Amino acid sequence: MSRRFDCSDASQCAAGVREAAGAVRRGELVVLPTDTVYGVGADAFSPQAVGRLLDAKGRGRNMPSPVLVGSPGDLNGLVDEVSQQARALVDAFWPGGLTLVARHKPSLEWDLGETHGTVALRMPAHPVALDLLATTGPLAVSSANLTGQPSPQDCDAARTMLGEAVAVYLDGGPTPAAVPSSIVDITSATPVLLRAGAISADQLRTIAPGLQER
Numbered sequence: 001m002s003r004r005f006d007c008s009d010a011s012q013c014a015a016g017v018r019e020a021a022g023a024v025r026r027g028e029l030v031v032l033p034t035d036t037v038y039g040v041g042a043d044a045f046s047p048q049a050v051g052r053l054l055d056a057k058g059r060g061r062n063m064p065s066p067v068l069v070g071s072p073g074d075l076n077g078l079v080d081e082v083s084q085q086a087r088a089l090v091d092a093f094w095p096g097g098l099t100l101v102a103r104h105k106p107s108l109e110w111d112l113g114e115t116h117g118t119v120a121l122r123m124p125a126h127p128v129a130l131d132l133l134a135t136t137g138p139l140a141v142s143s144a145n146l147t148g149q150p151s152p153q154d155c156d157a158a159r160t161m162l163g164e165a166v167a168v169y170l171d172g173g174p175t176p177a178a179v180p181s182s183i184v185d186i187t188s189a190t191p192v193l194l195r196a197g198a199i200s201a202d203q204l205r206t207i208a209p210g211l212q213e214r
Contacts, residue, residue, distance in 0.1 A: 001164065002159075002163070002164050002166050002167055002168065002169060003016075003019060003167070003168050003169070004155065004159070004168075004169040004171055005019065005020075005168070005169070005170055005171060006171050007033070007128050007170055007171055007172045007173075008171075008172075008173060013128060013131075013170070016168065016170050017128070017131045017132050017135060017170070018135075019168050020032070020132055020136075020167075020168040020170055021132060021135040021136050023167040023168045024041070024042065024043050024049075024136045024139065025043070025136075026167075027042070027043060027046050027048055027049040027052070028042075028049070028052075028166075028167035028168075029041065029042050029049070029052055029053055029056060029162075029165060029166045029167060030042075030132070030166060030167060030168045030169075030170065031144045031155065031158045031159070031162065031166050031168070031169045031170060032126075032128060032129050032132055032141070032170045032172075033126055033128050033129060033155070033170060033171075033172030033173070033175055034068070034124040034126045034129050034141075034175065035095070035096065035097065035124050035125040035126045035129075035175065035176060036097055036124070036151075036175065036176075036177065036178075036179060036180055036181055036197075036198060037143050037144070037151040037152060037153055037175055037178060037180070038143070038144040038151075038152045038153065038154070038155060038157070038158045038175065039068070039129075039141040039142060039143055039144050040053060040056065040057065040141065040142060040143070040144040040158070040162060040166060041053070041068070041132075041139040041140060041141040042065075042139065042140045042141075043136070043139065043140070044065075044067050044110055044112065044137075044138045044139055044140040045108075045109060045110045045138075047110065047111035049140070050065055050110070050111060050112055050113070050140045052165070053065055053140060053142060054113065055165075056162055056165035056166070057142060057145070057146060057147050057162075058146050058147045058148075059142070059147045060113075061113040061114050062113065062114050063113065063147075064112040064113025064114055064115045064120075065112050065113060065140040065141065065142045066099060066119075066120035066121070066122060066140070066141060066142065067112070067119055067120065067121050067122075067138050067139065067140055067141070068121075068122055068123070068124055068129065068133060068138065068139050068141045069121055069122070069123050069133065069138050070123065070130055070133030070134050070137070070138075071123065072090050072091070072094050072123060074121075074123075074137075074138060075090065075102075075121065077105075078102075078104055078105060078108065078119065078121065078138065079102045079103065079104060079105065079119075079121070080103060080104075080105050080106075081103070082102065082186070083186060083189060083191075085186075085191055085207070085208045085210070086100060086102070086186040086191065088207045088208065089184065089186075089191070089204065089207050089208055090123075092206075092207045093199055093204075093207075094122075094123040095123040095124055095125035095126075095130070096123070096124075096125045096198070096199070097122075097125075097179070097180075097181040097182060097197060097198025097199050098122065098181060098182055098184065098198070098199050098204075099120050099121065099122040099181040099182065099183045099184070100120070100121050100122070100183075100184055100185075100186050101118050101119070101120050101121075101183060101184070101185045101186065101187060101194065102118060102119060102121060102186050102187060103117055103118055103119075103187050104117065104118065104119040112140055118187060120183065122181055126172065126175075128170055128172045132170070143180075144158035144161070144162060144166075145157075145158070145161050145162075146161045146162075149161060150178075151178060151180070153174055153175045153177075153178050154171075154173070154174045154175070155169055155170075155171035155172070177198070179197055179198045180195070180197040180198065181195075181197050181198050181199075182195060182196055182197040182198055182199040182200075182204065183195040183197070184204065184208075184211070185214075190210050190211075190212055191204075191208045191210070191211045191212070192211070192212045192213070192214055193211055193212065193213045193214065194214055196213075201213060
């Protein structure tokens, strides 16, 4: 039976983060608040757990899961080459609503879906998410909705859709906005905006003037 923790209460939140971290280690799913919408997360390095995440959402491998990280330094362990412009974007907008698509290290033993050697990475600006990531390391996290349904801005909406497929729900209250992160492809020398979202193209160009739009 899934458990829910009220993260407006410090002691419940601490217990919830511990319980969620244990669930992740067991290959189970957790729901967590972020600065955009609620996400459903799993151990990024467990193909079985990522498979459960995709199944819970009704999502195919052709829509691979992004990965949330708890620190900009996590990039170094996941990505081989990061350009100066990409580093500047990280410095300016992490933690926050910027997702970067990069080529991951070939040596990584994970299976996030049909990624073609890339991974979508983001550091969220939410204390509960960051506390969990500090304990678990990188998590495969996708919006906590059934595919085709609205992305949830509160824990109730996530639980209504995902139910007992999730072991632990961390309730951080309503998220600030339903605006998704902006996605920038940094797999080549020139960054490319794949999806406009929380950070506008004009804001991104203050840091990466050569940014192109798809």
